Amino acid sequence: MNPTIKDVAKLANTSKSTVSRYLNGQPVKKETEEALKKAIEELNYHRNENARRLVVSKTQTIGIVVDSITNLFYPTIFRGIEEIAKEKGFNCVFYSMTSSKYTESYFQNLYYEGHVDGIIMISFRKRNHKDLLEIAEAGFPVVVFGDSANVEDIVSVDVDNYLGISELVRYLSRIGHKKIAYISGPDHAAATESRLAGYLETMEQLGQAVNPNWIVPTDWSNESGYKAMNHLLSVGDFTAVVASNDETAIGALRAVQEQGYHVPTDLSITGFDDITLSSWVYPSLTTVKQPFMEMGIMAATELFKRMEKGDDYPSERHLLKPKLIIRDSCRKISE
Template sequence: MGPTIHDVARLAGTSKSTVSRYLNGQQVKKETQEALEKAIKELNFHRNANARRLVLDRTNSIAVVVDNISNIFYSGIIRGIETVANMKGYNCVFLSWTSNYEDEISFLNLLYEGQVDGIILVSFQKRAKQDLEQIRSSSYPIALVGDHGEMDGIFSVDVDNAAGVYEIVEYLHGLGHRNIAYISGPDHAAANKYRFKGYLQAMEHLGLKHNPEWVMQSDWSNQGGYQAMKKLLQADGFTAVVASNDETAIGALRATQEHGLNVPKRMSVVGFDDITISEWVYPSLTTVRQPFQDIGMKAAQGLFRKIDGNAEDDGDNHYLLKPTLIIRDSCGKL
């Protein structure tokens, strides 16, 4: 059996309760702290985490559940969550639907079974209404990143997708473009609805013509963007295209160049997300950067307010963080 707090107290010349206070982060006299740290190091003492959990009725762990751990966009969100969790002295347990063969809502059992103190559900997919209703009715600490189904009573954080596309259209309008096409994404992606909404709102507010023939759907892949742009180019008449993600934009860029149109002299192309390769294609892609780390930090901060009992009506708050327009070389003036 390893050393106990009784051993630490005896070697440091203090009481067991003083050792306990120090280990739980409470203030002790400077000379007492020095004696305790020396004793802990000499004895190679480690706290009994399970015993501490029983005393505090906490695991000091949170779960972070993502729909696919290989999604490159989640790395920034995870960094943001970890930053806040580390400051709070918490560990993160990372789980993926694809590796655990579960649906998102089933991971709430981790909370109900007391394995974690809170849970952050991260997904860019649309969430089922019944799942959101279950989340809303739960009294446990839960935070969402992504779709909240426009449902009140749920704490969620996301990027303002509509504002991002709106700013893109405004930027193109400022360059003199009046005929602007759009390539949308798959229906299962929650952001798709709001990005298209931003396009329609900007076109209307700027008094620009919305031509249904200039709107094409893709699956948010390079190939999907390539095929969508080839179809758009048959319609002709537009001078710029807003692709609703960068992979689509890169496919559209290639289709445009193969069609014999110079980008950006004859056609302007814009993406969304600012993935790494966007800076390295030719011409480099103008796009919108999502604040992934800030999203993660905001979600974690909200979760810990719930864990600490200081939610302050956060259950009814939906935070939309503004993306940033990144201007590169794929757009030109008319």
């Protein structure tokens, strides 16, 4: 027969209630903890999760809904979420909207049907205000990762996109650049608007003029960055380019080199995200690093607070700061 809590308690010379507290993540004396660990290992004890769920009316599971399973940033976010979930004794179940006809609000059914105890919704796309408002008003434990669609009564986590671009523009200004072009992102991305605002407003604050022809939209691919840079080179009269993600920056770097120019001797280029390839291209790319692991930890931490405190826990938008990574794609120029 499978060992029981009673067997663990007997071998560890403690009570069943103490074993239960320990298994539920509550503190016990250090010597008791050591004895319990030894007893559980010796007996090869595994608790009956189904029975436990019937008693506590909890699934011990959180749902993670993503807009696409192919996004290269998501695995790092998942690790952050799972780190906190594991500490709390919870499992994570992932749901993808890639091939689904449903909106995010549909997935609140996961909670109401008893599949999960809380939900984290991850998307870097612009969200529909009405859809997100429905989720906020439903009142179940949820954290949205990315765009909050200006819905105030919901907990959300994102990177400070405005600050990241502003930091890049200010860095280029400090090393002498006054004429700075900008490679923007796609309309469907939530970060595009705030990153563009970071560029425009920071240039204005620094007293630096912006030529409208210096701003080129892309779909954030290498190819679109390559095309955008070729267009910018036909316009000319700038010394640096801020690309709003690393992939377009890498495409821009290739376009510059193919036309016989050198980075950073002739032109400085920066990116945004700090993907792995940004440190391997030549020259290595100056960029800003998104703290995806920390963002995942923050999202999970906030979800568990909401699960524990319910509606008494205040809704808040948490913007984590990106980190400026200075490499070799920019150079100081004289006045």
